[in-house]
Each structure stands twice: as structure tokens, then as C-alpha cells.
Amino acid sequence: MIDILIDVMLMSFLAITAIAIIRIRNLFAVIMLFGIFSLLSAAVFVVLDAADVAFTEAAVGGGISTVLMLATLALTRQQEEKPPAHTQWLPLTVVVFTGAILVYGTLDMPAFGDPDAPAQQHVAPYYIEKSQTDTGVPNMVTAVLASYRGFDTLGEVTVIFTAGVGVLLLIGSNLFKRRRDEDES
Amino acid sequence: MSHNLILRIISKFLIPLIILFAFYVQFHGDFGPGGGFQAGVIFSVAFILYTLVFGLDSAEKIITPVVLRILASLGVVIYAGTGVASLLLGANYLDYDVLGKTPVAGQHVGILVIELGVGITVASVMILIFYSFAGRDRD
Numbered sequence: 001m002i003d004i005l006i007d008v009m010l011m012s013f014l015a016i017t018a019i020a021i022i023r024i025r026n027l028f029a030v031i032m033l034f035g036i037f038s039l040l041s042a043a044v045f046v047v048l049d050a051a052d053v054a055f056t057e058a059a060v061g062g063g064i065s066t067v068l069m070l071a072t073l074a075l076t077r078q079q080e081e082k083p084p085a086h087t088q089w090l091p092l093t094v095v096v097f098t099g100a101i102l103v104y105g106t107l108d109m110p111a112f113g114d115p116d117a118p119a120q121q122h123v124a125p126y127y128i129e130k131s132q133t134d135t136g137v138p139n140m141v142t143a144v145l146a147s148y149r150g151f152d153t154l155g156e157v158t159v160i161f162t163a164g165v166g167v168l169l170l171i172g173s174n175l176f177k178r179r180r181d182e183d184e185s
Numbered sequence: 186m187s188h189n190l191i192l193r194i195i196s197k198f199l200i201p202l203i204i205l206f207a208f209y210v211q212f213h214g215d216f217g218p219g220g221g222f223q224a225g226v227i228f229s230v231a232f233i234l235y236t237l238v239f240g241l242d243s244a245e246k247i248i249t250p251v252v253l254r255i256l257a258s259l260g261v262v263i264y265a266g267t268g269v270a271s272l273l274l275g276a277n278y279l280d281y282d283v284l285g286k287t288p289v290a291g292q293h294v295g296i297l298v299i300e301l302g303v304g305i306t307v308a309s310v311m312i313l314i315f316y317s318f319a320g321r322d323r324d
Contacts, residue, residue, distance in 0.1 A: 051218035055210075059226040064311055067233055071318035136289040137215045137296060145220065146296040150279035153299070154264050156222075157306050161261050164310035168254070172317035175250040 006047055014040050025080045027073055035066035048112075052141045123148075189238070196238045203231040211304050215293070221300035225307025232312045241319045250316055253309040260306025264299045271295070 017037045021030055038061030045054035110117035131143040145153050168175075211224035236244040267279065274283040281295025282288035 052220070052223075055218050055223045056226075059223050059230070063230055064226055064233075067237075068314065068318060071315065075318070075321050134288070135292040135296065137292065139215055139217060141218070142214050142220055142296065142300075146299055147281060147292055150268075150281075150295075150299065153303065154268070154279065157261055157264055157303050160310050161257055161306055164257050164313050167314045167317050171321055172250075172313065174320040175313075175316055 003047070007044075010040055010044050010047065014044070027076075027078055027080055028070075030080075031066060031069045031073060034069065035062050038062040038065070052139075192238050196234050200231045200235055203227060203234070207231065207304075207308075211300065212297075214300055215296060221303030222307055224300075225304040226311060228304065228308040229311035229315070233315050236315065236319055241316065245316070248312070250313060253313045253316070256309035257306055257313060260302040260304070260309065263302030263305065267295055267298050267302070 014037065017033050017040060021033045021037065024030055024033070038057055042054040042058040042062060045051075045057055110119075114120070127140060127144055127148065131137065131140050131148075135143045135147050137143040137147070207224045207228035207230075210219035210227060211221060214220035214224070232244060232248065235247070267281070267284075269278075271280050271283055272278055276283040279295075279299075282291045284294045285291035
């Protein structure tokens with residue numbers, strides 16, 4: 001009972017935040033609402049017992065991206081331009097249609113936590129039974145991420161590294177150019 | 186920004202705690218929620234807070250963009266190097282079983298080392314990205 005109540009509360013807060021993000025034109029307020037949205041998503045992940053994901057969402061979504069967007073805001077202006085004058089019926093129709101299809105798609109999904117669901121039948125039983133004897137690591141998520149799926153995580157780290165390289169190439173030249181100027185003078 | 190006394194005092198008090206928590210998340214990831222990725226992000230938050238309160242110039246004195254650039258690549262090298270090490274010891278790439286005396290000990294070493302690589306890369310990339318944004322309005 002209390003679970004359903006928490007779910008309903010979190011989901012309605014998420015919906016309210018999303019609507020507020022769409023309506024508000026002050027970008028500073030929108031960025032703050034994005035942070036709140038991430039924090040609420042993190043709470044949803046906690047309710048779903050995905051503590052590691054919630055941790056990441058709270059740290060990255062609620063923390064870092066909010067700060068980065070604020071830093072971007074400092075380079076641009078506070079107010080969004082006037083909303084486009086064209087009619088809003090076409091986008092609304094597309095969104096409602098897509099949403100309806102997605103809801104329809106959930107109808108024959110297995111129930112949450114169903115042990116017979118296809119997703120639980122593949123490698124999950126092996127991880128649950130063997131990860132303790134294979135790796136000796138109590139946190140199964142870490143065992144899967146770092147050991148069984150080590151290649152995936154190596155790819156993820158490379159993606160982060162590449163993202164850093166990309167940002168540096170695009171807007172980071174100031175950091176290094178300035179130093180060289182100082183050295184020369 | 187330099188006259189916000191309360192911000193300066195509170196952040197001086199908070200930054201060591203944030204870094205301590207980052208290390209806890211890094212090395213306790215085997216037992217509880219967390220790991221290199223989260224720890225790296227939390228570690229970078231400490232530096233971002235410092236940059237926000239004390240300015241980019243003082244932050245760059247602590248850790249320069251050049252050092253960060255090296256560290257960002259070093260993390261990936263540590264991770265990929267673990268795989269090469271297991272290759273050299275006669276196992277598959279990133280198979281940590283051969284890194285210790287027993288397979289479980291090897292797994293412990295491998296996971297610890299690659300999580301460290303993840304943490305170093307994530308932390309330095311996040312700080313670098315923030316430096317890049319903060320350095321934009323310099324000239």
C-alpha cells in the first residue's frame with residue numbers, strides 16, 4: 001500500500017515538474033527544475049531497488065549536469081526567446097500518438113520483478129548464483145559491471161574520455177592557449 | 186564572488202568531506218552501492234565547488250588543465266592496461282582470474298584497479314569539462 005502511495009507521489013511530482021519545465025520561460029528556473037527532475041528520478045530508482053543507478057542519477061543528473069547547464073547559461077541569456085508562433089496542434093498530436101503507442105506496448109510486458117520474464121531468464125540466474133564464488137564481491141552490480149561486463153565498462157570509460165576530448169576541442173582551447181601565452185611573455 | 190564569506194567558509198568545510206566521501210564510494214564499491222564512476226563524479230564536484238567559490242584561476246593552481254588532460258588518458262590506460270596484463274599472463278583480455286594467487290583474489294585486484302582507472306578518468310574529464318565552460322568568458 002505504502003509503495004503504491006510513494007510511486008504515485010513520485011510520478012505525479014515528475015509530471016508536475018515536466019509540465020513546469022515546458023511552461024516556464026526563465027531558463028534559470030528551468031535548469032533548477034531539471035535538477036529537481038533528476039533528483040525525483042533518482043528517488044524512483046531507489047524505490048525500484050536500483051541503488052547504483054540512483055546514485056549515478058543523483059550525482060550526474062542532479063549535480064554535474066545542473067552545474068554545467070548553469071555554466072552554459074552564464075555564456076548565454078537568461079530568458080528564452082518568444083515561443084514559436086506556429087500552431088501547437090501538430091506536435092501535440094505526434095506526442096499523444098507516440099505516448100499512446102508506448103502505453104499500448106507496456107500492456108503485454110511481464111509484471112515488475114516477475115522471475116519468469118525473459119529478461120530474468122538469460123544470464124541473470126548465472127550472475128545471481130555464481131558471482132559470489134566467481135569474484136567474491138558482495139555487490140553483484142559491481143561484479144557484473146567491472147568483471148563480467150568489463151568490455152562494456154571499458155567502452156563507457158572510452159566514451160567519457162572521448163566526450164572530454166570533444167568538449168576540449170570545441171570550447172577548451174582557452175585553457176591551454178592562455179598558458180602558452182604566459183610562458184612566452 | 187570573492188566576498189561571499191559564508192560561502193567560502195562553508196565550502197572550505199565541505200570540500201574535504203566531499204573528497205573523503207568520494208574515496209569511500211570508490212573503494213567501498215565492492216560492498217555497497219557505488220564504484221569508480223560515481224566516485225569520480227563526486228570527486229570532481231569538490232573541485233567544481235572550489236572553482237565556483239574561489240574562481241578558475243585559483244583552481245588552476247591546484248590542478249592544471251595539462252595535468253587533468255594527462256590524468257584523463259591515464260585512467261583509460263590503466264583500464265586497458267589491466268586487460269593487457271591479463272593477456273600477458275596467459276588469459277583472455279580483461280580476465281582478472283590470473284592477476285592474483287587465486288581466481289577470487291585476482292578478481293579483487295582486477296576490479297579494484299579498473300575501478301580506479303574509471304574514477305581517475307571520470308573525475309578529470311568532469312573537471313576538464315567544467316574548466317572549459319568556466320574558461321569561456323575569460324576573453
